[in-house]
Amino acid sequence: MSLKIVVCVKYVPDAAGDRGFAEDLTTDREAADGLLSELDEYAVEQALRIAAEADDTQVTVVTVGPDDATDALRKALSMGADKAVHVNDDDLHGTDVMGTSLVLAKAVEHIGYDLVLCGMASTDGAMGVLPALLAERLAVPQVTLLSEVLVADGKVAGRRDGDAATERLEAALPAVVSVTDQSGEARYPSFKGIMAAKKKPVETLDLEDLDIEAEQVGLAGAWTAVDSATERPARSAGQVVTDEGDGAKQLAAFLAERKFI
Amino acid sequence: MADILVHVDHADGDVRKPTLELLTLARRLGDPVAVHLGPGAEAAAPVLAEHGAVRILAADAPEFTDYLVAPKVDALASAVDAVSPAAVLLASSAEAKEIAARLAVRLGSGLITDAVDLTQGDEGPLAVQSVFAAEFTTVSRVTRGIPVITVKPNSAAPEAAPAAGALEELAVSFGPLATGTRVVSREPRQSTGRPELTEAAIVVSGGRGVNGAENFALIEALADSLGAAVGASRAAVDAGWYPHSSQVGQTGKTVSPQLYIATGISGAIQHRAGMQTSKTIVAINKDSEAPIFELADYGVVGDLFTVVPALTDEITSRTS
Ligand SMILES: Cc1cc2nc3c(=O)[nH]c(=O)nc-3n(C[C@H](O)[C@H](O)[C@H](O)COP(=O)(O)OP(=O)(O)OC[C@H]3O[C@@H](n4cnc5c(N)ncnc54)[C@H](O)[C@@H]3O)c2cc1C
């Protein structure tokens, strides 16, 4: 039985760099270097592990993002994915999560899938809702936030460590799955993998290829608006004492002064 | 006044604190109408009414517990049909965020997640969010449909505001997607006897510097002397010293307590993302160069193995 896996990967500004907003209050993608969201590496990893257990599989990675987002695709290809799809269109600038989920849903349908794998959240926006949105749009089950995934016999099963309980979940394929950073360390691309990735196909699609109107996406098509973005005043560094035997006493005095004790 | 739907987060009718905060925020926008799904509505009703719910729509069906997320989306969509609210509010738990997202698609509405404050603007609710590891504060609003907004715990102090809170049956018809993902088994988290991490007024966290699972007893003792919850950095969790459910940070919990005490934690950006909005931050670290001191209101450069037990003793003697 063949298994078509599509992994959604996002190209994000490096958290260690200077992140900020552009004048139109969209994420400034110039200020910081970008990379494949670390949390999506876990999804690529699970896709490759699932593929290794099944016959006749194809792992396609897909991203919606600007030109540089191909870096994220190449990284995923060098980890071992078979092919990549890049949805790139000037009209996508400023698209919110609703628009992104629409574009990804169309792209995933265009590619064809039995299983869609996502990360738990993007490291920039960090809403963690895209997998649920995709499931809703594709009208398939969502099996999200898994720390353990198993695909067999046309089903996906997994463990979800929720806020109040640990749940074991099960759904029939096709389905949308997201995995957490507890699901298993992502592999490093090997030199061979990096070389092989250069020859793997990257298909580029624009909105027209996906039958999406420009008005449905972008800043103007967003269903939310950001009115203002202000940098949080740096926390003024407080008092720092070096413990010379009475550090705990001094700290207790501070806590008492602030009425915590 | 317009009705504001508030999704109730509860365990068998035991209403969680973030829901009371939501009711308080909802009153700024209109009349709160609570939606209680699953067992326990009778038990929850007085608490919801006490905090301002003018009506309580309740539905109970096995689907809510036996299947993931989708049945609750059907129920909230039914509640929206019944009430035509001006906004729908949910707490920012992992599950409720997913419910909110799918509901927003169904309603053709914009979605805002993880608000830390809500006010009434000229054209509907304005949501304050804290983004990029809390380095920026944004104000956003929904421009299409009925705003669906999730709000982080500790965003408001729950206020009592007694209202009628009449309990009404909500009729729900489940769609074909409702039974897509079966919950095969559920193991509730063991209670630690300490406050919920995300709801606690004080959090004491330990990191790699704690150097071993057994040493977390020191952190727990300090936490208990303050009536605090215990948190951990990812380094401590990855080392297997403390459970993942206690991890604070980007891939763990976001906490916003009155007081956060970081011990043996360097203050990496991913950790800061989960605690930077704490009101008062205290750090205990033996490295005076540790980045955590940049955000600490009070820092002690010292060995946690001497400072933490001494602090616990000091607090115990002051409070007893
Ligand atoms: C995608 C991604 C997501 C992540 N998510 C999270 C997250 O959710 N939460 C999180 O915490 N991290 C997260 N991280 C990891 C983060 O980058 C750091 O690696 C982690 O926070 C470090 O934990 P730490 O501060 O305990 O350890 P370290 O950075 O090793 O710091 C230990 C500190 O303890 C001090 N110390 C040692 N011994 C003592 C002593 N005896 N007394 C006093 N001080 C002592 C040291 O001086 C040092 O400052 C994430 C990383 C990535 C890439």
Ligand SMILES: Nc1ncnc2c1ncn2[C@@H]1O[C@H](COP(=O)(O)O)[C@@H](O)[C@H]1O
């Ligand atoms: N622009 C994008 N392109 C491809 N995948 C994405 C994109 N945005 C989000 N995702 C996927 O959705 C997951 C959750 O994203 P989010 O809801 O933005 O936190 C990520 O881990 C990715 O797998």
